Amino acid sequence: MTQSAVRPTPASPTPPGGHLLEVRDLHVEFRTTEGVARVINGVTYHLDAGETLAVLGESGSGKSVTAQAIMGILDTPPAHVRSGQILYQGRDLLTQSEEQRRQVRGKEIAMIFQDALSALNPVFPVGWQIGETLRQREGMSRADARRRTVELMDLVKIPAAAKRLGDYPHQFSGGMRQRVMIAMALALDPKVLIADEPTTALDVTVQAQIMDLLADLRRDLNMAMILITHDLGVVAGVADRIAVMYAGRIVEHADVRSLYRAPAHPYTKGLLESIPRLDVRGQALSTIKGLPPNLMRIPSGCPFHPRCPYVQQVCVDVVPHDLVLGDGRTSACHFAQEVRDDSAR
Amino acid sequence: MTAPASPTKVRGETILSVDNVVKHFPISRGVLFQKQIGAVKAVDGVSFELRRGETLGVVGESGCGKSTLARLLMRLETPTSGRATLEGRDLFKASGSELRRLRRNMQMVMQDPYTSLNPRMTVGDIIGEPFEIHPDAAPKGSKRKRVQELLDVVGLNPEHVNRYPHQFSGGQRQRIGIARALALRPEVIVCDEPVSALDVSIQAQVINLLEQLQDEFGLSYIFIAHDLSVVRHISDRVAVMYLGKIVEIGTEEEIYERATHPYTQALLSAVPVPDPEAREDRGIIRLTGDVPSPADPPSGCRFRTRCWKAQEVCATQEPHTVLRAADPHPSACHFAEVRPGA
Numbered sequence: 001m002t003q004s005a006v007r008p009t010p011a012s013p014t015p016p017g018g019h020l021l022e023v024r025d026l027h028v029e030f031r032t033t034e035g036v037a038r039v040i041n042g043v044t045y046h047l048d049a050g051e052t053l054a055v056l057g058e059s060g061s062g063k064s065v066t067a068q069a070i071m072g073i074l075d076t077p078p079a080h081v082r083s084g085q086i087l088y089q090g091r092d093l094l095t096q097s098e099e100q101r102r103q104v105r106g107k108e109i110a111m112i113f114q115d116a117l118s119a120l121n122p123v124f125p126v127g128w129q130i131g132e133t134l135r136q137r138e139g140m141s142r143a144d145a146r147r148r149t150v151e152l153m154d155l156v157k158i159p160a161a162a163k164r165l166g167d168y169p170h171q172f173s174g175g176m177r178q179r180v181m182i183a184m185a186l187a188l189d190p191k192v193l194i195a196d197e198p199t200t201a202l203d204v205t206v207q208a209q210i211m212d213l214l215a216d217l218r219r220d221l222n223m224a225m226i227l228i229t230h231d232l233g234v235v236a237g238v239a240d241r242i243a244v245m246y247a248g249r250i251v252e253h254a255d256v257r258s259l260y261r262a263p264a265h266p267y268t269k270g271l272l273e274s275i276p277r278l279d280v281r282g283q284a285l286s287t288i289k290g291l292p293p294n295l296m297r298i299p300s301g302c303p304f305h306p307r308c309p310y311v312q313q314v315c316v317d318v319v320p321h322d323l324v325l326g327d328g329r330t331s332a333c334h335f336a337q338e339v340r341d342d343s344a345r
Numbered sequence: 346m347t348a349p350a351s352p353t354k355v356r357g358e359t360i361l362s363v364d365n366v367v368k369h370f371p372i373s374r375g376v377l378f379q380k381q382i383g384a385v386k387a388v389d390g391v392s393f394e395l396r397r398g399e400t401l402g403v404v405g406e407s408g409c410g411k412s413t414l415a416r417l418l419m420r421l422e423t424p425t426s427g428r429a430t431l432e433g434r435d436l437f438k439a440s441g442s443e444l445r446r447l448r449r450n451m452q453m454v455m456q457d458p459y460t461s462l463n464p465r466m467t468v469g470d471i472i473g474e475p476f477e478i479h480p481d482a483a484p485k486g487s488k489r490k491r492v493q494e495l496l497d498v499v500g501l502n503p504e505h506v507n508r509y510p511h512q513f514s515g516g517q518r519q520r521i522g523i524a525r526a527l528a529l530r531p532e533v534i535v536c537d538e539p540v541s542a543l544d545v546s547i548q549a550q551v552i553n554l555l556e557q558l559q560d561e562f563g564l565s566y567i568f569i570a571h572d573l574s575v576v577r578h579i580s581d582r583v584a585v586m587y588l589g590k591i592v593e594i595g596t597e598e599e600i601y602e603r604a605t606h607p608y609t610q611a612l613l614s615a616v617p618v619p620d621p622e623a624r625e626d627r628g629i630i631r632l633t634g635d636v637p638s639p640a641d642p643p644s645g646c647r648f649r650t651r652c653w654k655a656q657e658v659c660a661t662q663e664p665h666t667v668l669r670a671a672d673p674h675p676s677a678c679h680f681a682e683v684r685p686g687a
Contacts, residue, residue, distance in 0.1 A: 058544040203406035233617030274549035276578035288546040
């Protein structure tokens with residue numbers, strides 16, 4: 001497999017001080033008894049202050065593993081970072097000591113998870129869990145931590161926060177639990193918030209509330225956000241840019257509007273055509289044939305070629321590099337231009 | 346494989362009729378002397394009809410009772426009260442061999458393709474198991490051949506009959522579940538969230554398969570899902586549930602284009618649309634708060650605690666699911682009207 005060179009990422013030029021967060025050519029593999037699974041194969045993306053980047057992909061595409069690598073919470077073993085850099089404010093997190101990374105975690109970059117019920121400890125009250133971060137990391141007294149916890153719970157719009165400090169996670173509804181998680185993530189005032197499928201376990205009406213809350217917080221606190229999701233609908237509402245992942249690579253990277261208007265990678269195009277839409281009647285659902293690849297045996301050339309309607313011999317032989325399209329977007333497809341022109345039609 | 350529909354069976358006639366079905370799960374306290382202190386009103390008076398060859402979508406948020414409804418219809422739960430008939434025969438009074446006969450005609454596809462298949466059984470045994478339970482429905486000749494036919498029908502390789510579930514992906518496992526449901530040539534299939542555990546690119550494959558099987562065998566579906574876009578795509582008629590009741594029921598067009606119940610309107614407006622340009626001119630209705638506990642539902646209209654239209658009358662008088670002047674389909678709201686501009 002060829003290694004892709006580090007390329008400038010599209011849509012925004014590098015600001016004078018460099019990007020806030022930048023992942024450069026990251027490779028992660030899982031070493032298991034059955035073999036080596038290449039989970040991340042050269043992911044490059046960046047995030048600037050105050051913007052929202054959506055990372056879109058199906059299960060196994062590597063979207064969560066990339067985030068775990070940024071946070072330094074990969075399960076090692078089996079996961080190993082083979083190569084690459086993760087630059088936060090210009091410093092490479094991967095070369096830092098565990099103590100240095102701990103200072104970044106939570107305080108600079110915080111993360112919320114999909115399943116709030118299993119991410120919270122069932123035997124401690126939520127107030128105590130939110131306050132733990134403040135007592136441990138900020139050295140606050142119990143009384144101060146308690147005061148700040150109530151502020152945080154108000155910030156994420158948990159009603160009657162002061163009364164609910166002593167309640168346990170099971171006494172909260174799914175949406176409220178996710179708010180507790182968000183309050184914990186915000187405790188140390190991070191500059192980057194990584195939200196890993198924050199609304200997947202929630203009902204639509206509650207999902208809308210949580211997405212609104214995240215958008216408001218991002219704006220009010222001027223955070224940058226990485227939103228990891230498989231839901232093309234959720235992304236359309238909140239993201240500035242989208243990176244689409246497939247088999248551990250970013251196959252397409254574009255600003256939200258151009259991506260939805262004319263996807264330039266056959267995988268993105270297939271995804272958009274395969275979801276039923278509420279606002280369109282009587283459409284035929286087209287499908288992407290086949291299955292996502294086994295990461296222990298990623299197909300040669302373009303990993304999407306066995307499922308791709310545009311496939312040619314070159315796709316089997318040559319790994320496509322990111323093709324920079326005129327409007328500042330990239331697509332890792334030999335036929336990116338054609339795909340985009342087809343989609344625009 | 347021949348279609349089960351015989352000439353006497355008319356498409357469009359009522360095949361399943363559900364009348365005021367109630368399921369309350371008791372909440373009890375005490376160990377030795379258990380005392381019932383309340384009840385979770387999971388399904389609280391649901392009525393609808395399913396016609397031959399149609400798909401009735403049932404949508405609602407978690408805890409609205411849609412899965413309990415499915416389990417009641419399959420007789421996996423015993424209803425507290427109510428009546429349901431399948432082709433004129435009473436579903437809830439049947440027992441023993443009569444119940445087995447009825448179940449032959451109504452099968453279920455479960456949500457989770459990982460836990461609904463026995464990991465120690467081969468695919469052939471899983472799909473062939475219905476024939477053990479219903480020997481009179483078993484094929485005359487080779488059972489194995491029939492199982493392979495079924496695998497072929499759902500788009501799996503018939504040679505994989507000796508494989509185990511773990512050797513298949515999620516989408517393929519869901520196809521195995523569908524093949525098992527088809528084995529006895531039922532007329533009604535209850536699909537409980539059949540695609541919600543699948544990835545987007547696989548979801549479309551399974552939806553298309555369900556539609557194709559419906560055309561081929563004249564099946565009627567009850568399609569339960571929380572994803573409103575999927576339900577719109579597959580359904581002829583749609584029932585919207587909230588806290589154990591149907592709040593609105595009508596054709597796909599009546600529900601999605603001319604909904605008159607505030608809950609349906611809010612639900613539809615909250616669905617994220619995968620198009621950044623289309624969503625800007627949609628007025629999103631933001632509901633506040635969470636769904637109340639089904640153990641202690643609000644008086645009168647159950648939606649009133651989250652409804653922006655709520656008045657005095659909503660707290661005192663329960664609105665029934667009847668035809669409303671706003672649009673001629675049943676809706677359970679005192680102030681039913683089509684959303685202006687929608």
